[in-house]
Amino acid sequence: MKLRKVTAASAAVLALTLSATACGGGDKDSGSGGDKVKVGIKYDQPGIGLKEPDGSFSGFDVDVATYVAKELGYEPKQIEFVETKSADRENALSRGDVKFIVASYSINDKRKAKVDFAGPYLLAHQDLLVKTDSKIAKGADLNGKNxxxxxxxxxxxNVKDKIAPQANLKTLGGYSECLAALQSGSVDAVTTDDSILAGYAAQDKFKGKFKLVGEKLSNENYGVGVKKGDKATVDKINAALKKMVEDKSWQKAVDKNFGPAGYKNEPAPKIGVIVK
Incomplete structure (x- = not known):
């Protein structure tokens, strides 16, 4: 009788253990059972990462993040996009607020000391955006211009220090304000990463009004930020990025998000190769 009681108790414990495992276990990247994955993006960069008025998201980084998440086992409905501003990206990863970050996040040594990176997935350059009928063809043409x-x-x-010392700098609160100033003629050019400029210029209200000059004033290697030490996730994301290039999804995302501004993108970078 004692043996049967012990056996029954053991069986009950085993049943509870199996039940708990079935409910909460498994590969955390499987995306099954309604699990969600939190991904950091920008909310305010058209063409890169933008939260639309209806609550949906658009942009190249959003497309990259969605593709990567799918390769990790998550359907689009299981992705929770979290606004990750530039100053908080490292903290968001270290706190575990997000699984990974795709947010025009340039890889550099200072950041690599705090987070790990997959990629790069895009090579951008600092450039100039001007009106389509502008005579500005290079950085030096900005001398005496705004x-x-x-x-x-x-x-x-950087432009004033290295290329056009007589340029007149005008600082505004955001790139949308800069583009409005460019449209009105109060400034002659806007500068930042070419991918960001192309994204803004590709908006319906600006289509056909601006062009990129094509100056490559810096190399910006965009990477996917991952919590420091999470090599397994870095490896999975690198595999996803490689597949995205091979099946042409990467180029389709570039054309869709940047094409209207005449963005001449670099070829997809090779994983682990940083262009200085």
């Missing part, structure tokens, strides 16, 4: 960038950005100062 150049706009946003508060806190070093892009415009």
């Amino acid at each position: 150049l706009c960038s946003v508060a806190g950005s070093t892009s415009a100062q």
Whole structure:
């Protein structure tokens, strides 16, 4: 009788254990059972990462993030996009607020000390955006002209320091304000990463009004940020990025999000190769 009681108790414990495992276990990247994955993006960069008025999301980074998440086992409805501003990206990863970040996140040594990166998945360059009928063809043409960038950005100062010392800098609160100033003629050019400029210029209200000059004033290797030490996730994302290029989804995303501005994108970068 004692043996039967012990056996019955053991069986009950085993049943509870199996039940718990079935409910909460498994590969966390499987995306099954309604699990969600939190992904950091920008909410305010048209063509890159934008939260639309209806609550949906658009942009190249959104397309990359959606593709990567699917390769990790998550359907679009299981992705929760989290706004990740530039100053908070490293903290968001270290706190575990997000699984990974796709947010025009340039790889550099300072950031690599705090987070790990998959990719790069896009090579961007600092460039100039001007009106389609502008005579500005290179950075030096900005001498005596008005150049706009946003508060806190070093892009415009780089142009003034290295290329056009007589340029007049105008700092505004955001790139949308810079484009409005460019449209009105109060500034002659706007500068930041070409991908960001192309995204803004591709908006319906600006289509056909602006063009990129094609100056490659810097190399910006966009990577997918992952929590420091999470090599398994980095490896999975790298595999997803490679597949995205091979099946042409990467180029389709570039054309869709940047094409209207005449963006001449670099070929898809090779995983782990940083262009200095």
